[in-house]
Amino acid sequence: MPQTRLFRTSSFRLAAIYLALFTVSVLILGAVVYAVVHTQIAAEIDQDVEGESATLLKEYAAHGRDRLQGLIATRGGSFAYGLVDSSGKLIAGEVAAPTAAAGWTYLREPESDEPDGESTVDVRALVTRLDDGGALVVADEWRGARGPIHALLSAFAWALAATLVLGAIGGLLLSSQALRRIEAMRSAAQGIVAGDWRRRIPETGADDELDHLARTFNLMFDRIESLLEAHKAVGAAIAHDLRRPLTRMAQRLETQLGREASRPETAAALEAAIADIHAVLATFNAILRIGQIESGARRAGFRGVDLAVVARDIVEAFQPAAEEEGKSLIAELDAALPLSGDRELLTQMVANVVDNALRHTPSGTQIVVASARRGVGGRLTVSDNGPGAPEAERQRIFERFYRLDAARSTPGDGLGLSVVAAIAELHGMAYVAEDNAPGLRIVFDLRN
Amino acid sequence: MKILIIEDDEDGAAFLASGIAERGHEADVARNGRDGLVMATGAQRYDVVIVDRLLPELDGLSLVKAMRAAGSATPALFLTSLSGIDARVEGLEAGGDDYLVKPFAFTELMARVTALARRPTLGAEPTVLVVGDLEMDLIRRTVKRGGQPIDLQPREFQLLEFLMRSEGRVATRSMLLEKVWSFHFDPQTNIVETHISRLRAKVDRGQATPLIHTLRGAGYTLRASN
Numbered sequence: 001m002p003q004t005r006l007f008r009t010s011s012f013r014l015a016a017i018y019l020a021l022f023t024v025s026v027l028i029l030g031a032v033v034y035a036v037v038h039t040q041i042a043a044e045i046d047q048d049v050e051g052e053s054a055t056l057l058k059e060y061a062a063h064g065r066d067r068l069q070g071l072i073a074t075r076g077g078s079f080a081y082g083l084v085d086s087s088g089k090l091i092a093g094e095v096a097a098p099t100a101a102a103g104w105t106y107l108r109e110p111e112s113d114e115p116d117g118e119s120t121v122d123v124r125a126l127v128t129r130l131d132d133g134g135a136l137v138v139a140d141e142w143r144g145a146r147g148p149i150h151a152l153l154s155a156f157a158w159a160l161a162a163t164l165v166l167g168a169i170g171g172l173l174l175s176s177q178a179l180r181r182i183e184a185m186r187s188a189a190q191g192i193v194a195g196d197w198r199r200r201i202p203e204t205g206a207d208d209e210l211d212h213l214a215r216t217f218n219l220m221f222d223r224i225e226s227l228l229e230a231h232k233a234v235g236a237a238i239a240h241d242l243r244r245p246l247t248r249m250a251q252r253l254e255t256q257l258g259r260e261a262s263r264p265e266t267a268a269a270l271e272a273a274i275a276d277i278h279a280v281l282a283t284f285n286a287i288l289r290i291g292q293i294e295s296g297a298r299r300a301g302f303r304g305v306d307l308a309v310v311a312r313d314i315v316e317a318f319q320p321a322a323e324e325e326g327k328s329l330i331a332e333l334d335a336a337l338p339l340s341g342d343r344e345l346l347t348q349m350v351a352n353v354v355d356n357a358l359r360h361t362p363s364g365t366q367i368v369v370a371s372a373r374r375g376v377g378g379r380l381t382v383s384d385n386g387p388g389a390p391e392a393e394r395q396r397i398f399e400r401f402y403r404l405d406a407a408r409s410t411p412g413d414g415l416g417l418s419v420v421a422a423i424a425e426l427h428g429m430a431y432v433a434e435d436n437a438p439g440l441r442i443v444f445d446l447r448n
Numbered sequence: 449m450k451i452l453i454i455e456d457d458e459d460g461a462a463f464l465a466s467g468i469a470e471r472g473h474e475a476d477v478a479r480n481g482r483d484g485l486v487m488a489t490g491a492q493r494y495d496v497v498i499v500d501r502l503l504p505e506l507d508g509l510s511l512v513k514a515m516r517a518a519g520s521a522t523p524a525l526f527l528t529s530l531s532g533i534d535a536r537v538e539g540l541e542a543g544g545d546d547y548l549v550k551p552f553a554f555t556e557l558m559a560r561v562t563a564l565a566r567r568p569t570l571g572a573e574p575t576v577l578v579v580g581d582l583e584m585d586l587i588r589r590t591v592k593r594g595g596q597p598i599d600l601q602p603r604e605f606q607l608l609e610f611l612m613r614s615e616g617r618v619a620t621r622s623m624l625l626e627k628v629w630s631f632h633f634d635p636q637t638n639i640v641e642t643h644i645s646r647l648r649a650k651v652d653r654g655q656a657t658p659l660i661h662t663l664r665g666a667g668y669t670l671r672a673s674n
Contacts, residue, residue: 243529247551251463254554258470271665274553281551282634298534316603317629320642348633355636416636 011178015171022163030156037152042124045140046104049126052079053138057128065132068092079140080123086133095125095137102129107139181210185217197225235400236291239284246284250277286415290400293422298342305346307337307380307446308371314350315369318358326363329354332370337378339446341427349423352416353382353442360404361386361439374445383441394433394440449473449565452494454484454511455527456503460550464498467554481506489518495565498557499544501528501535509542516543523564525557536632555666559618566617577612580672582651582659584612593651603628604647611660611670620667644668 060068065083072081072092082095090096095107107125125139184202191199200221201214257270292298315331322329350369357367367384389397389404396402398421401414420442424431430445451468453475455461461477468475476492478484481503488497488511497515501508512524526539526547539547546560577584581594589605591598600608607628611619621640625631629639644660652658661669 243550247529248459248463250551251460255463255466258467278551278553285549301534301537313629317631317639317643318635318637320646321637321639324642324645344630344632347631351631351633351635358637 010175012171012175015167015174019164019167019171022167023160026156026160026163030153030160033152033156034149037149041148045124046126049079049124049138049140052077053126053128053136056081056136056138060130060136065130065134068136079138081139082125082135082137084135084137091134093137095123095139102127102135178210181214185210185214189217192221197221197228232291232294235287239287243281243284246277246281250274250281253277283415286419287400290415290418290422293345293419293426296426298345298426302340302342305339305341305343307339307341307346307350307378307444308333308335310343310346311337311350311369311371311380314347314354318351318354322358322367325358327358327361327365327367329358330366330368332368335371335373335378337371337380337446339378339427345423345426349420350380350382352420356416357382357384357386357440365439377446379446380444381441383436383439385436385439388435388438388440389433391435394435397433398431449495449561450493451475451561452478452484452487452497452522454478454481454488454497454503454508455500456480457500460500464557467558471558480504481508481511485511485514488515488522489520494522496561497522497524498561499524499526501526501539509538512539512543525560525564527552555618556620556622559620559623559667562617563614563619563623566614577609579612579615579670580657580659582612584609591651593655598650600647600650604643604650607643607647608651608670611668614670616669616671618663618667618669623667640668 056068056071059071069083069092072083075081080095081093082090083092084090084096103126105125105127107123123139123141125137128136128138130136181204188199188201200218203211203214203218205211253270253274257267257274260267260270312331312333315329315333319329354367354369357365361367361384365384365386367382370381370383372379372381393402393404397404398417400418402418403414421431424444428447430447432443434441434443451473453461453464453468455464455477456479458479461479465475465477476487476494478487482505484497484499484503485506488494497512499508499511503511506514508526508528512526515522515524523545524543526535526544527550528535528539528547529550535549536547545564548557548560575585575587577586583592584605585591586609591600591605591608607624610624610627622634624640625634631639644662648658648660652660657673659670659672661671663669
């Protein structure tokens with residue numbers, strides 16, 4: 001199944017849309033969680049820093065600046081401190097606060113563990129102005145927040161990646177499965193269009209929407225098939241039932257004809273009537289014959305036949321008649337066309353096509369019957385350079401009783417090419433009428 | 449000729465019997481298969497038996513099979529309303545000698561019946577056919593008229609051979625299509641007519657007495673004199 005078709009399927013598109021929506025929601029969720037966690041961690045740090053700051057300020061209020069200076073120098077723990085005098089000079093600790101600043105601030109300080117001064121660390125600092133004009137800075141590393149937030153972000157990144165991969169795979173699987181079933185429907189429908197009325201859409205047994213659709217289509221095909229059969233049966237039944245009375249009528253007229261030798265006018269009228277009845281009966285026989293051929297019963301007697309040899313015999317038989325009408329009938333039948341078939345029917349098939357070409361072309365026309373090998377199969381073409389058939393009507397010439405407007409005045413029952421179509425179908429041949437530019441070309445493709 | 453008609457349809461049988469009688473032959477009628485078999489294998493010798501395929505009591509195919517089993521070699525012609533493609537093959541396999549699909553022109557039936565009645569008995573197959581001054585050597589595949597060789601295409605040779613073998617009898621269009629071309633259908637194109645006219649040009653042109661004659665509405669015949 002072609003790649004591009006897979007990506008164009010509706011189920012794949014649907015999967016892609018869901019995937020995009022899911023990705024967006026994962027991103028939003030990530031942002032919200034990040035904001036909440038970030039705020040929470042900041043609040044905890046602030047609370048710790050505020051507590052430490054309050055403890056130190058209490059000491060300052062009770063014992064003064066020197067006490068504070070001593071405490072800062074000796075106090076351990078995770079906090080960093082800074083004590084500046086009114087001139088802004090750092091007199092204790094390591095965090096120099098901006099002189100004018102008061103309240104919360106973020107500062108970037110050199111990493112205390114690595115004295116090279118290269119790396120820095122973000123700290124959250126609370127600056128409190130002292131009543132002597134100095135300021136106390138209590139800071140805590142923001143590092144405490146970095147770990148969990150980092151872990152959180154990477155977890156979300158992995159989740160997102162997994163979502164994308166699984167979603168893409170799931171979408172492909174889903175759509176390729178749907179596509180396979182639709183492909184099965186399409187090929188079944190195409191088989192039916194090609195004339196295989198027995199074809200049906202396979203059901204998977206999943207009892208899902210596609211199965212329901214397949215069942216509905218199959219019911220529709222059953223109905224069309226039964227209507228078609230009834231349609232054919234009506235034609236055959238009429239032809240069959242009318243044959244007997246018409247035969248008797250012809251026999252009575254013929255008996256009477258024998259007694260009318262002395263009256264030539266009556267005899268001529270009787271002869272004409274008999275000829276008309278025989279023409280009607282010939283048409284009925286052709287309808288019944290098409291029905292017989294279509295029933296496929298003749299397949300049992302199939303033998304090896306070379307269609308090129310059959311065609312050569314036909315050309316030889318029709319050549320004098322063609323020449324008499326000022327047309328040339330040419331055989332280009334060097335390539336053998338072996339197939340399993342019914343010689344008698346194949347003879348009639350080629351004869352009817354050549355007959356058709358001879359009857360519907362003017363004097364001077366050239367008709368070529370040619371064979372060619374095509375891969376494992378072969379091709380037989382009967383082409384003429386006569387007036388041809390309009391494109392819209394070209395394929396309809398195989399229909400029963402169909403006659404081109406231009407052909408209505410020529411004798412014929414409009415069944416010759418229907419017999420051809422029935423015989424070609426019986427032999428599994430593809431047949432088509434093409435533009436020979438100018439003229440008509442009828443092509444038979446053997447599927448061996 | 450004495451002909452046995454085995455046909456259950458009253459009108460059909462009457463039509464056949466009266467047509468045969470009008471042409472100066474005798475006809476007996478059997479109305480079902482069992483009676484037909486008794487008559488066909490009885491004391492009365494018939495030249496040809498005309499058998500309908502669909503008969504009460506005993507169908508046509510079984511009847512002819514039984515006839516052959518009883519040692520009767522009387523030529524049998526099947527009539528069938530089955531425009532069956534298989535009908536002919538089945539008929540021939542059952543021991544029938546020819547078949548005709550209803551409806552048919554009476555001249556067609558008579559031409560076929562006559563051909564069957566005068567069929568040469570089994571024996572030495574002739575190697576040379578002679579009609580008047582026309583000679584056909586079946587071994588060398590050569591044809592001469594008045595000692596002058598005539599050059600014929602293979603199909604023309606077959607056509608002439610068939611006409612010579614049925615000298616003096618009618619060969620209808622469809623008989624020729626079947627026997628010479630193996631066409632069991634009737635093309636719209638005048639295949640037979642054009643081939644006959646070519647053959648005529650080779651055989652009869654410049655000759656005082658034509659041998660190939662057209663019988664209007666019936667077919668062709670080859671004979672030495674009128």
